[in-house]
Amino acid sequence: MALPPLVGLPTDRKQIGQHPFLAVGEKYVRAVVDGAGATPVLLPALQPPLAADEWLDRLDGLLLTGAVSNIEPHHYGDEPSWEGNLHDPARDATTLGLVPRAVAMGLPLLAICRGFQEVNVAFGGTLHQKLHEAAGFADHREDTDDPLEVQYGPAHDIRLAEGGLLAVIAGGTHARGNSLHGQGVARLGDGLGVEAIAPDGAIEAFRRDGGGFLLGVQWHPEWQVTGNPFYLGILRAFGDACRVHAARRARQAAAAFA
Template sequence: MQPVIGITPDYDSAAGRYQLHQDYAAAISAVGGYPVMLFGQGEIPLFLDGIVLSGGGDIDPLLFHEEPLRESGEISPRRDQFELSLCQAAIQKNIPLLGICRGMQVINIALGGTIYQDIGVQTKSTLKHRQQAPRDYATHSIMIEENTLLSHLWGKEKAAVNSFHHQGVALLGEGLRYSAKSQDGLIEAIEHTEKPFIFGVQWHPEAMKTGEQGRIFAAFVQAAAEFHAIRR
């Protein structure tokens, strides 16, 4: 049986509309998962074997105990509340989690960490983290830590990724470690040191569509299949 993977969509408050790029579902389907879209209502469905927290807009700074800077972008309170509660419940139940871009930041906040509201203002970075290039094109490098999930998946110390963000992980949440950083020191990937599979990346692997990026989804869906076997 295919592992069932729930994917959180973005939510347009003004239009009252959920939306999700097809690349997320395609990436999950390509490695044997069965993707379904999750809506911000009720508890985690019992049939879920894994959860992808997708990319999107900014997270409300009040949720990590900061006042909003003027550089902060549009927020979606409905999405924030749903994803944080979903993430915390999934962590308690050991449901595999994959956070992409904003999703990585949600995982970090759910575990008590913080994020930079705007890396251009709050760090000394001069790198371009919001690229003006096709979504599938890599525009900056990351340095991969040894003995991490990412190093095991890719077998290398350096790689190039795409980048579409102005926020980033600052103080790591409880139980998390970084598994990659960009050359300006910004955290680009995180993983949990104790839980079976909690992994986040700051880039968009679903958009790059390479075999290397596909191994991230394959490892996640494999973890979801193992979770399904345990809970049967």
């Protein structure tokens, strides 16, 4: 019986007391296990970053998680950051380099919220630092005073691109998603195609054409993934792509020792 595929999750830097820790939200780890059927591997985000190829060669997939921090704006423009904006330079240094290498290697990649924005920036796209202040867009932020079940509950409709991966998973061109983000895509990165939009036109998901699995979503499908068929379908599609990659990697290893 084949072993579960290995999925890497870059960490966030957290200050606990006087010491910095590297951590990943448990809901993302559970989604990899229960949704994708894979084994999670936590990848330390350091500055300077560890060499990407040392990680990616041993993995079958990469999941870029959401986070409380935002990408530093100098990575995608010259607009200064706003006061109080939380940043994680070590994560930026790690993930923005991982993305193009993972794609070049054909590694399946699922990007969620901050991860969605990281992929966009890694391919030359830009972001609205405050989407709710950009003309024509609604406020996509959650109310942090609400219980988590409300914060992560369905917030608005999502229109899915006809014939796209998400439409296949959903069984149609409409779905519902949660909404917990202050930033959003301003200019889409090179080679990325829109998979879903919100009622106000905000880009909610994209894919990258040219083979392989790369899906970015602005919402949080990891939340209670086994209880939501649409969310579970996203993680299962990612897990299936990882299993295909793992089988290919096993065949290559066997051939090398033949």
